Amino acid sequence: MSTDHVKYHLPDYVNKRLEDDLRKGVEAHLQECSACRFEYEQLQKTFALIRGTNPIHPAPTYFQSLLPKIRQRMEQRSLPLFMAHPLVVRVAAPLAVAVVAIALLLHTPFVYRDTTMEENPLKSVLSDMSADELVQVIAEQTSHQPFNGYFAETEADQTPRMQLLENESLGREVELLHTTVSEFVFGGTSAQQGLAELSEAEVEALLQQLVERTML
Amino acid sequence: MTEQSDLELVRQFQDGDESAFNHVVLRYQEKVYWVARRFVNDHDSADDVTQEVFCKAYESLKEFRGDSSLYTWLYRITVNVALNAIRKQKIRDFFRIDELFEAEDVDSPPPDEALERQEERALIEQAIATLPTKQKSVFLLRYYDELPYEEIAKILKTSVGGLKANYFHAVKKIQEYIQRVHGSR
Numbered sequence: 363m364s365t366d367h368v369k370y371h372l373p374d375y376v377n378k379r380l381e382d383d384l385r386k387g388v389e390a391h392l393q394e395c396s397a398c399r400f401e402y403e404q405l406q407k408t409f410a411l412i413r414g415t416n417p418i419h420p421a422p423t424y425f426q427s428l429l430p431k432i433r434q435r436m437e438q439r440s441l442p443l444f445m446a447h448p449l450v451v452r453v454a455a456p457l458a459v460a461v462v463a464i465a466l467l468l469h470t471p472f473v474y475r476d477t478t479m480e481e482n483p484l485k486s487v488l489s490d491m492s493a494d495e496l497v498q499v500i501a502e503q504t505s506h507q508p509f510n511g512y513f514a515e516t517e518a519d520q521t522p523r524m525q526l527l528e529n530e531s532l533g534r535e536v537e538l539l540h541t542t543v544s545e546f547v548f549g550g551t552s553a554q555q556g557l558a559e560l561s562e563a564e565v566e567a568l569l570q571q572l573v574e575r576t577m578l
Numbered sequence: 579m580t581e582q583s584d585l586e587l588v589r590q591f592q593d594g595d596e597s598a599f600n601h602v603v604l605r606y607q608e609k610v611y612w613v614a615r616r617f618v619n620d621h622d623s624a625d626d627v628t629q630e631v632f633c634k635a636y637e638s639l640k641e642f643r644g645d646s647s648l649y650t651w652l653y654r655i656t657v658n659v660a661l662n663a664i665r666k667q668k669i670r671d672f673f674r675i676d677e678l679f680e681a682e683d684v685d686s687p688p689p690d691e692a693l694e695r696q697e698e699r700a701l702i703e704q705a706i707a708t709l710p711t712k713q714k715s716v717f718l719l720r721y722y723d724e725l726p727y728e729e730i731a732k733i734l735k736t737s738v739g740g741l742k743a744n745y746f747h748a749v750k751k752i753q754e755y756i757q758r759v760h761g762s763r
Contacts, residue, residue, distance in 0.1 A: 369746060372746065373721075373746055407753075408749060408753040411702065417616075
């Protein structure tokens with residue numbers, strides 16, 4: 363057996379997964395070839411390290427609860443497409459409810475005056491969203507309302523969204539995110555597509571776009 | 579009572595018996611989960627991938643013709659879904675969006691776990707994560723799932739020739755990654 367031929371058998375040889383005839387050939391070669399012996403010893407150390415590390419196991423009840431979760435996910439998929447869209451289920455519906463609730467509350471002066479940023483239900487809804495959901499909602503929302511409407515001239519101009527954006531730190535992050543998403547990713551054309559809905563080819567193209575952007 | 583074969587379960591499902599699919603899930607959920615877990619490294623992502631795999635399997639099982647074994651077919655779906663999840667995570671990581679909101683740590687180690695063991699595990703996971711896609715897939719399926727090269731070739735839809743080389747180069751890259759990290763400490 364040549365060195366080039368033997369080295370590709372070494373990982374399986376280390377883990378005792380080589381067929382008998384191959385194993386004998388590798389053993390014979392190792393007795394004569396110091397380079398392959400060194401390679402063998404290095405692989406032994408590597409596999410010993412890998413063997414010694416075990417992942418943290420899930421909770422003992424995890425697998426008992428998996429089938430019901432799978433069934434639930436399948437039921438959601440059987441809903442009309444737009445009803446099952448994550449943005450509708452987790453974002454648009456609660457957001458719409460929150461906006462309506464706030465609009466109603468704003469007609470009650472003393473409640474309006476008492477509303478603080480910490481109690482703002484919009485902020486609460488948004489803070490419960492995952493990062494990619496937030497990107498999508500902001501990309502859709504802010505494409506319709508330019509940021510030059512950020513500072514309202516009168517209190518009457520203040521929509522709930524603008525009230526939220528007046529929370530400085532959150533507003534800065536949203537603005538940065540809007541800029542990043544609009545300019546570098548969606549380009550105004552695919553803003554409607556949630557990341558979860560992109561096909562494999564689209565994900566690859568997006569990834570390639572991002573790699574190119576980071577190289578500029 | 580003898581256990582039903584995979585093919586029998588598939589036929590029953592194709593004849594309209596929904597409970598047959600449940601048996602498929604119960605039979606393969608752990609295998610699918612651990613394949614997914616080794617690709618994506620954290621429990622929540624592995625959980626999401628696992629559920630997605632069985633949803634896709636449910637949608638496609640009616641057309642399953644038995645050209646490969648059921649577990650090869652499931653493995654193939656699992657690898658594809660896991661790799662797609664990894665790609666999407668790379669895009670999320672690009673924006674570092676999660677830094678805008680406090681995110682809970684996933685897979686936080688139990689308080690009594692030795693720090694050294696935790697660091698070693700993280701090191702191995704990082705090393706595997708840096709592998710090229712094919713090498714990663716071959717390594718995980720060969721080392722952890724102990725699949726024969728012929729099965730790996732069917733799952734990855736590639737030829738057997740070259741898989742040993744993929745496996746060797748994967749292990750070498752892991753080895754070099756570990757040496758590089760240890761060398762820089």
